[in-house]
Amino acid sequence: MLQNRPPIIVILGHVDHGKTTLLDYLRKSNLAAREAGGITQTIRSFQLAMPAVASAKEGKLITFIDTPGHAAFAQMRSRGSKAADIALLIVAGNDGVMPQTKEAYEAISKSGIPFIVVITKSDLAESDPDRVKTQLTEIGIIVEDFGGTVPAVAVSGKTGQGISELLEMIDLMRELSPPQADPDGQLEAVVVESKLDSKKGPLAEVIVKNGTLSLGQLLFNSAPVGKVKALLDFENTQIKTALPSVPVEILGLTSVPPVGSVLSDKPVLNPQPSNVKTPTSIVNGQSSINVILKADVLGSLEAITNQLDPKISVLSSTTGEVNDTDVLSAKSSNAIIVAFNLKIGASVQKLAEIEKVRVKSFGIIYELFDYLDLLVNPKETEKILGKALIGAEFKIGPDRIAGCKVTEGLLQKSDTVRLVRGDKVIGQTKFKSLQTGKTLIDKVKVGQEFGATLSPYLDFKVGDIIIAFATYGTP
Numbered sequence: 001m002l003q004n005r006p007p008i009i010v011i012l013g014h015v016d017h018g019k020t021t022l023l024d025y026l027r028k029s030n031l032a033a034r035e036a037g038g039i040t041q042t043i044r045s046f047q048l049a050m051p052a053v054a055s056a057k058e059g060k061l062i063t064f065i066d067t068p069g070h071a072a073f074a075q076m077r078s079r080g081s082k083a084a085d086i087a088l089l090i091v092a093g094n095d096g097v098m099p100q101t102k103e104a105y106e107a108i109s110k111s112g113i114p115f116i117v118v119i120t121k122s123d124l125a126e127s128d129p130d131r132v133k134t135q136l137t138e139i140g141i142i143v144e145d146f147g148g149t150v151p152a153v154a155v156s157g158k159t160g161q162g163i164s165e166l167l168e169m170i171d172l173m174r175e176l177s178p179p180q181a182d183p184d185g186q187l188e189a190v191v192v193e194s195k196l197d198s199k200k201g202p203l204a205e206v207i208v209k210n211g212t213l214s215l216g217q218l219l220f221n222s223a224p225v226g227k228v229k230a231l232l233d234f235e236n237t238q239i240k241t242a243l244p245s246v247p248v249e250i251l252g253l254t255s256v257p258p259v260g261s262v263l264s265d266k267p268v269l270n271p272q273p274s275n276v277k278t279p280t281s282i283v284n285g286q287s288s289i290n291v292i293l294k295a296d297v298l299g300s301l302e303a304i305t306n307q308l309d310p311k312i313s314v315l316s317s318t319t320g321e322v323n324d325t326d327v328l329s330a331k332s333s334n335a336i337i338v339a340f341n342l343k344i345g346a347s348v349q350k351l352a353e354i355e356k357v358r359v360k361s362f363g364i365i366y367e368l369f370d371y372l373d374l375l376v377n378p379k380e381t382e383k384i385l386g387k388a389l390i391g392a393e394f395k396i397g398p399d400r401i402a403g404c405k406v407t408e409g410l411l412q413k414s415d416t417v418r419l420v421r422g423d424k425v426i427g428q429t430k431f432k433s434l435q436t437g438k439t440l441i442d443k444v445k446v447g448q449e450f451g452a453t454l455s456p457y458l459d460f461k462v463g464d465i466i467i468a469f470a471t472y473g474t475p
Ligand code: GDP
Pocket: 013, 014, 015, 016, 017, 018, 019, 020, 021, 022, 120, 121, 122, 123, 124, 155, 156, 157, 158, 159
């Protein structure tokens, strides 16, 4: 049964505008409230009880996701798995609207979640909230004070000024449209952070959006990702279950699930095509190609990532050999592995073949760029297989048969063909049948005469040319 769950909040904004300071303030106020000391958190998302809005109702908790980078945020969106319910758009009161403010706003508006403008650093004398609000109108955000609908609040992550007002605003938004989930329903846990720890193995920080995450559960995204061996909450306490909106770290997985992917207790949440095709996802409303980058050294990785087309979505970029985990992550996230200056081991190659994951390795950087370029702008090359001239027309029953002679190459019954009149293409079709006399045949060679029926039907005329061709797409 659907029940209200705590709202999940994400914080976005220009670098240095105070996201971390605000989160730290909130986190500390939380710890103080629980008289905790010396807790080292491994995960940075956390839940906050709202003493400022103490109500008897449920939903006194707020979950904060520690600022996923924009790419991760876009990734989450692209997978239809909105990790957050409400966004905070941070703008420093002294600095005002900056390029990343705009980007963050675009990401938020595309995700369709409501947001609050948070003007930070309001303890500084030079902070000027009205100037910020005016600048915001220029990028299309009209705050409530200015007659618009977007709530705005001035805060300081240093002094705590305005924070309780911010929490009240979040609570109000929650009341307007309470987020809900079914704790007994199918598990949906959005990966907000993941990595391969040299000691603990694959680690994934997730936020449960639906269902209940439990010890011992087998998890899947498109493929199995392993069994939950341990769950750590944001205070580093081992827990047995995590209910909706709870951020938690999962230990014991066998592969590193990509950020933005959704883990489920059933195998079918993110069905992936079984055949290999160009992996794409939608980022910023555009189709993008998922790539896992590997290189020998950090310098190469940087050189590559600095020059990538925006349509390439890099899910991870790490140094070191391509390993099984890379292949499994590529499979689960529908990505291509692109390696630079690395040899691909035979066992990894084998696994990639089994898992139908594309692994491309390059020793020359511009060849790597050419390859990525082809992925982004696939050029279809066409090869003419054969041509035939229609010299006559017959009718057998309902069928119009083109009497042809091969003038070039070879035409086969399975070919795709184009009907051309002068310099005009009449249409594209296939052969329904090929025959010489009354005998059905599969192919005809240069010089040979034959009769052809076309399906789908095209209104051919004597003098038209039939061209058989093949296209070759992305490498
Ligand atoms: P982030 O990049 O958005 O996470 O920004 P940070 O939280 O790291 O803040 C960048 C700088 O601004 C740091 O030097 C902070 O100490 C400072 N800062 C952040 N918030 C405030 C604030 O509310 N008041 C003042 N005076 N300084 C702040």
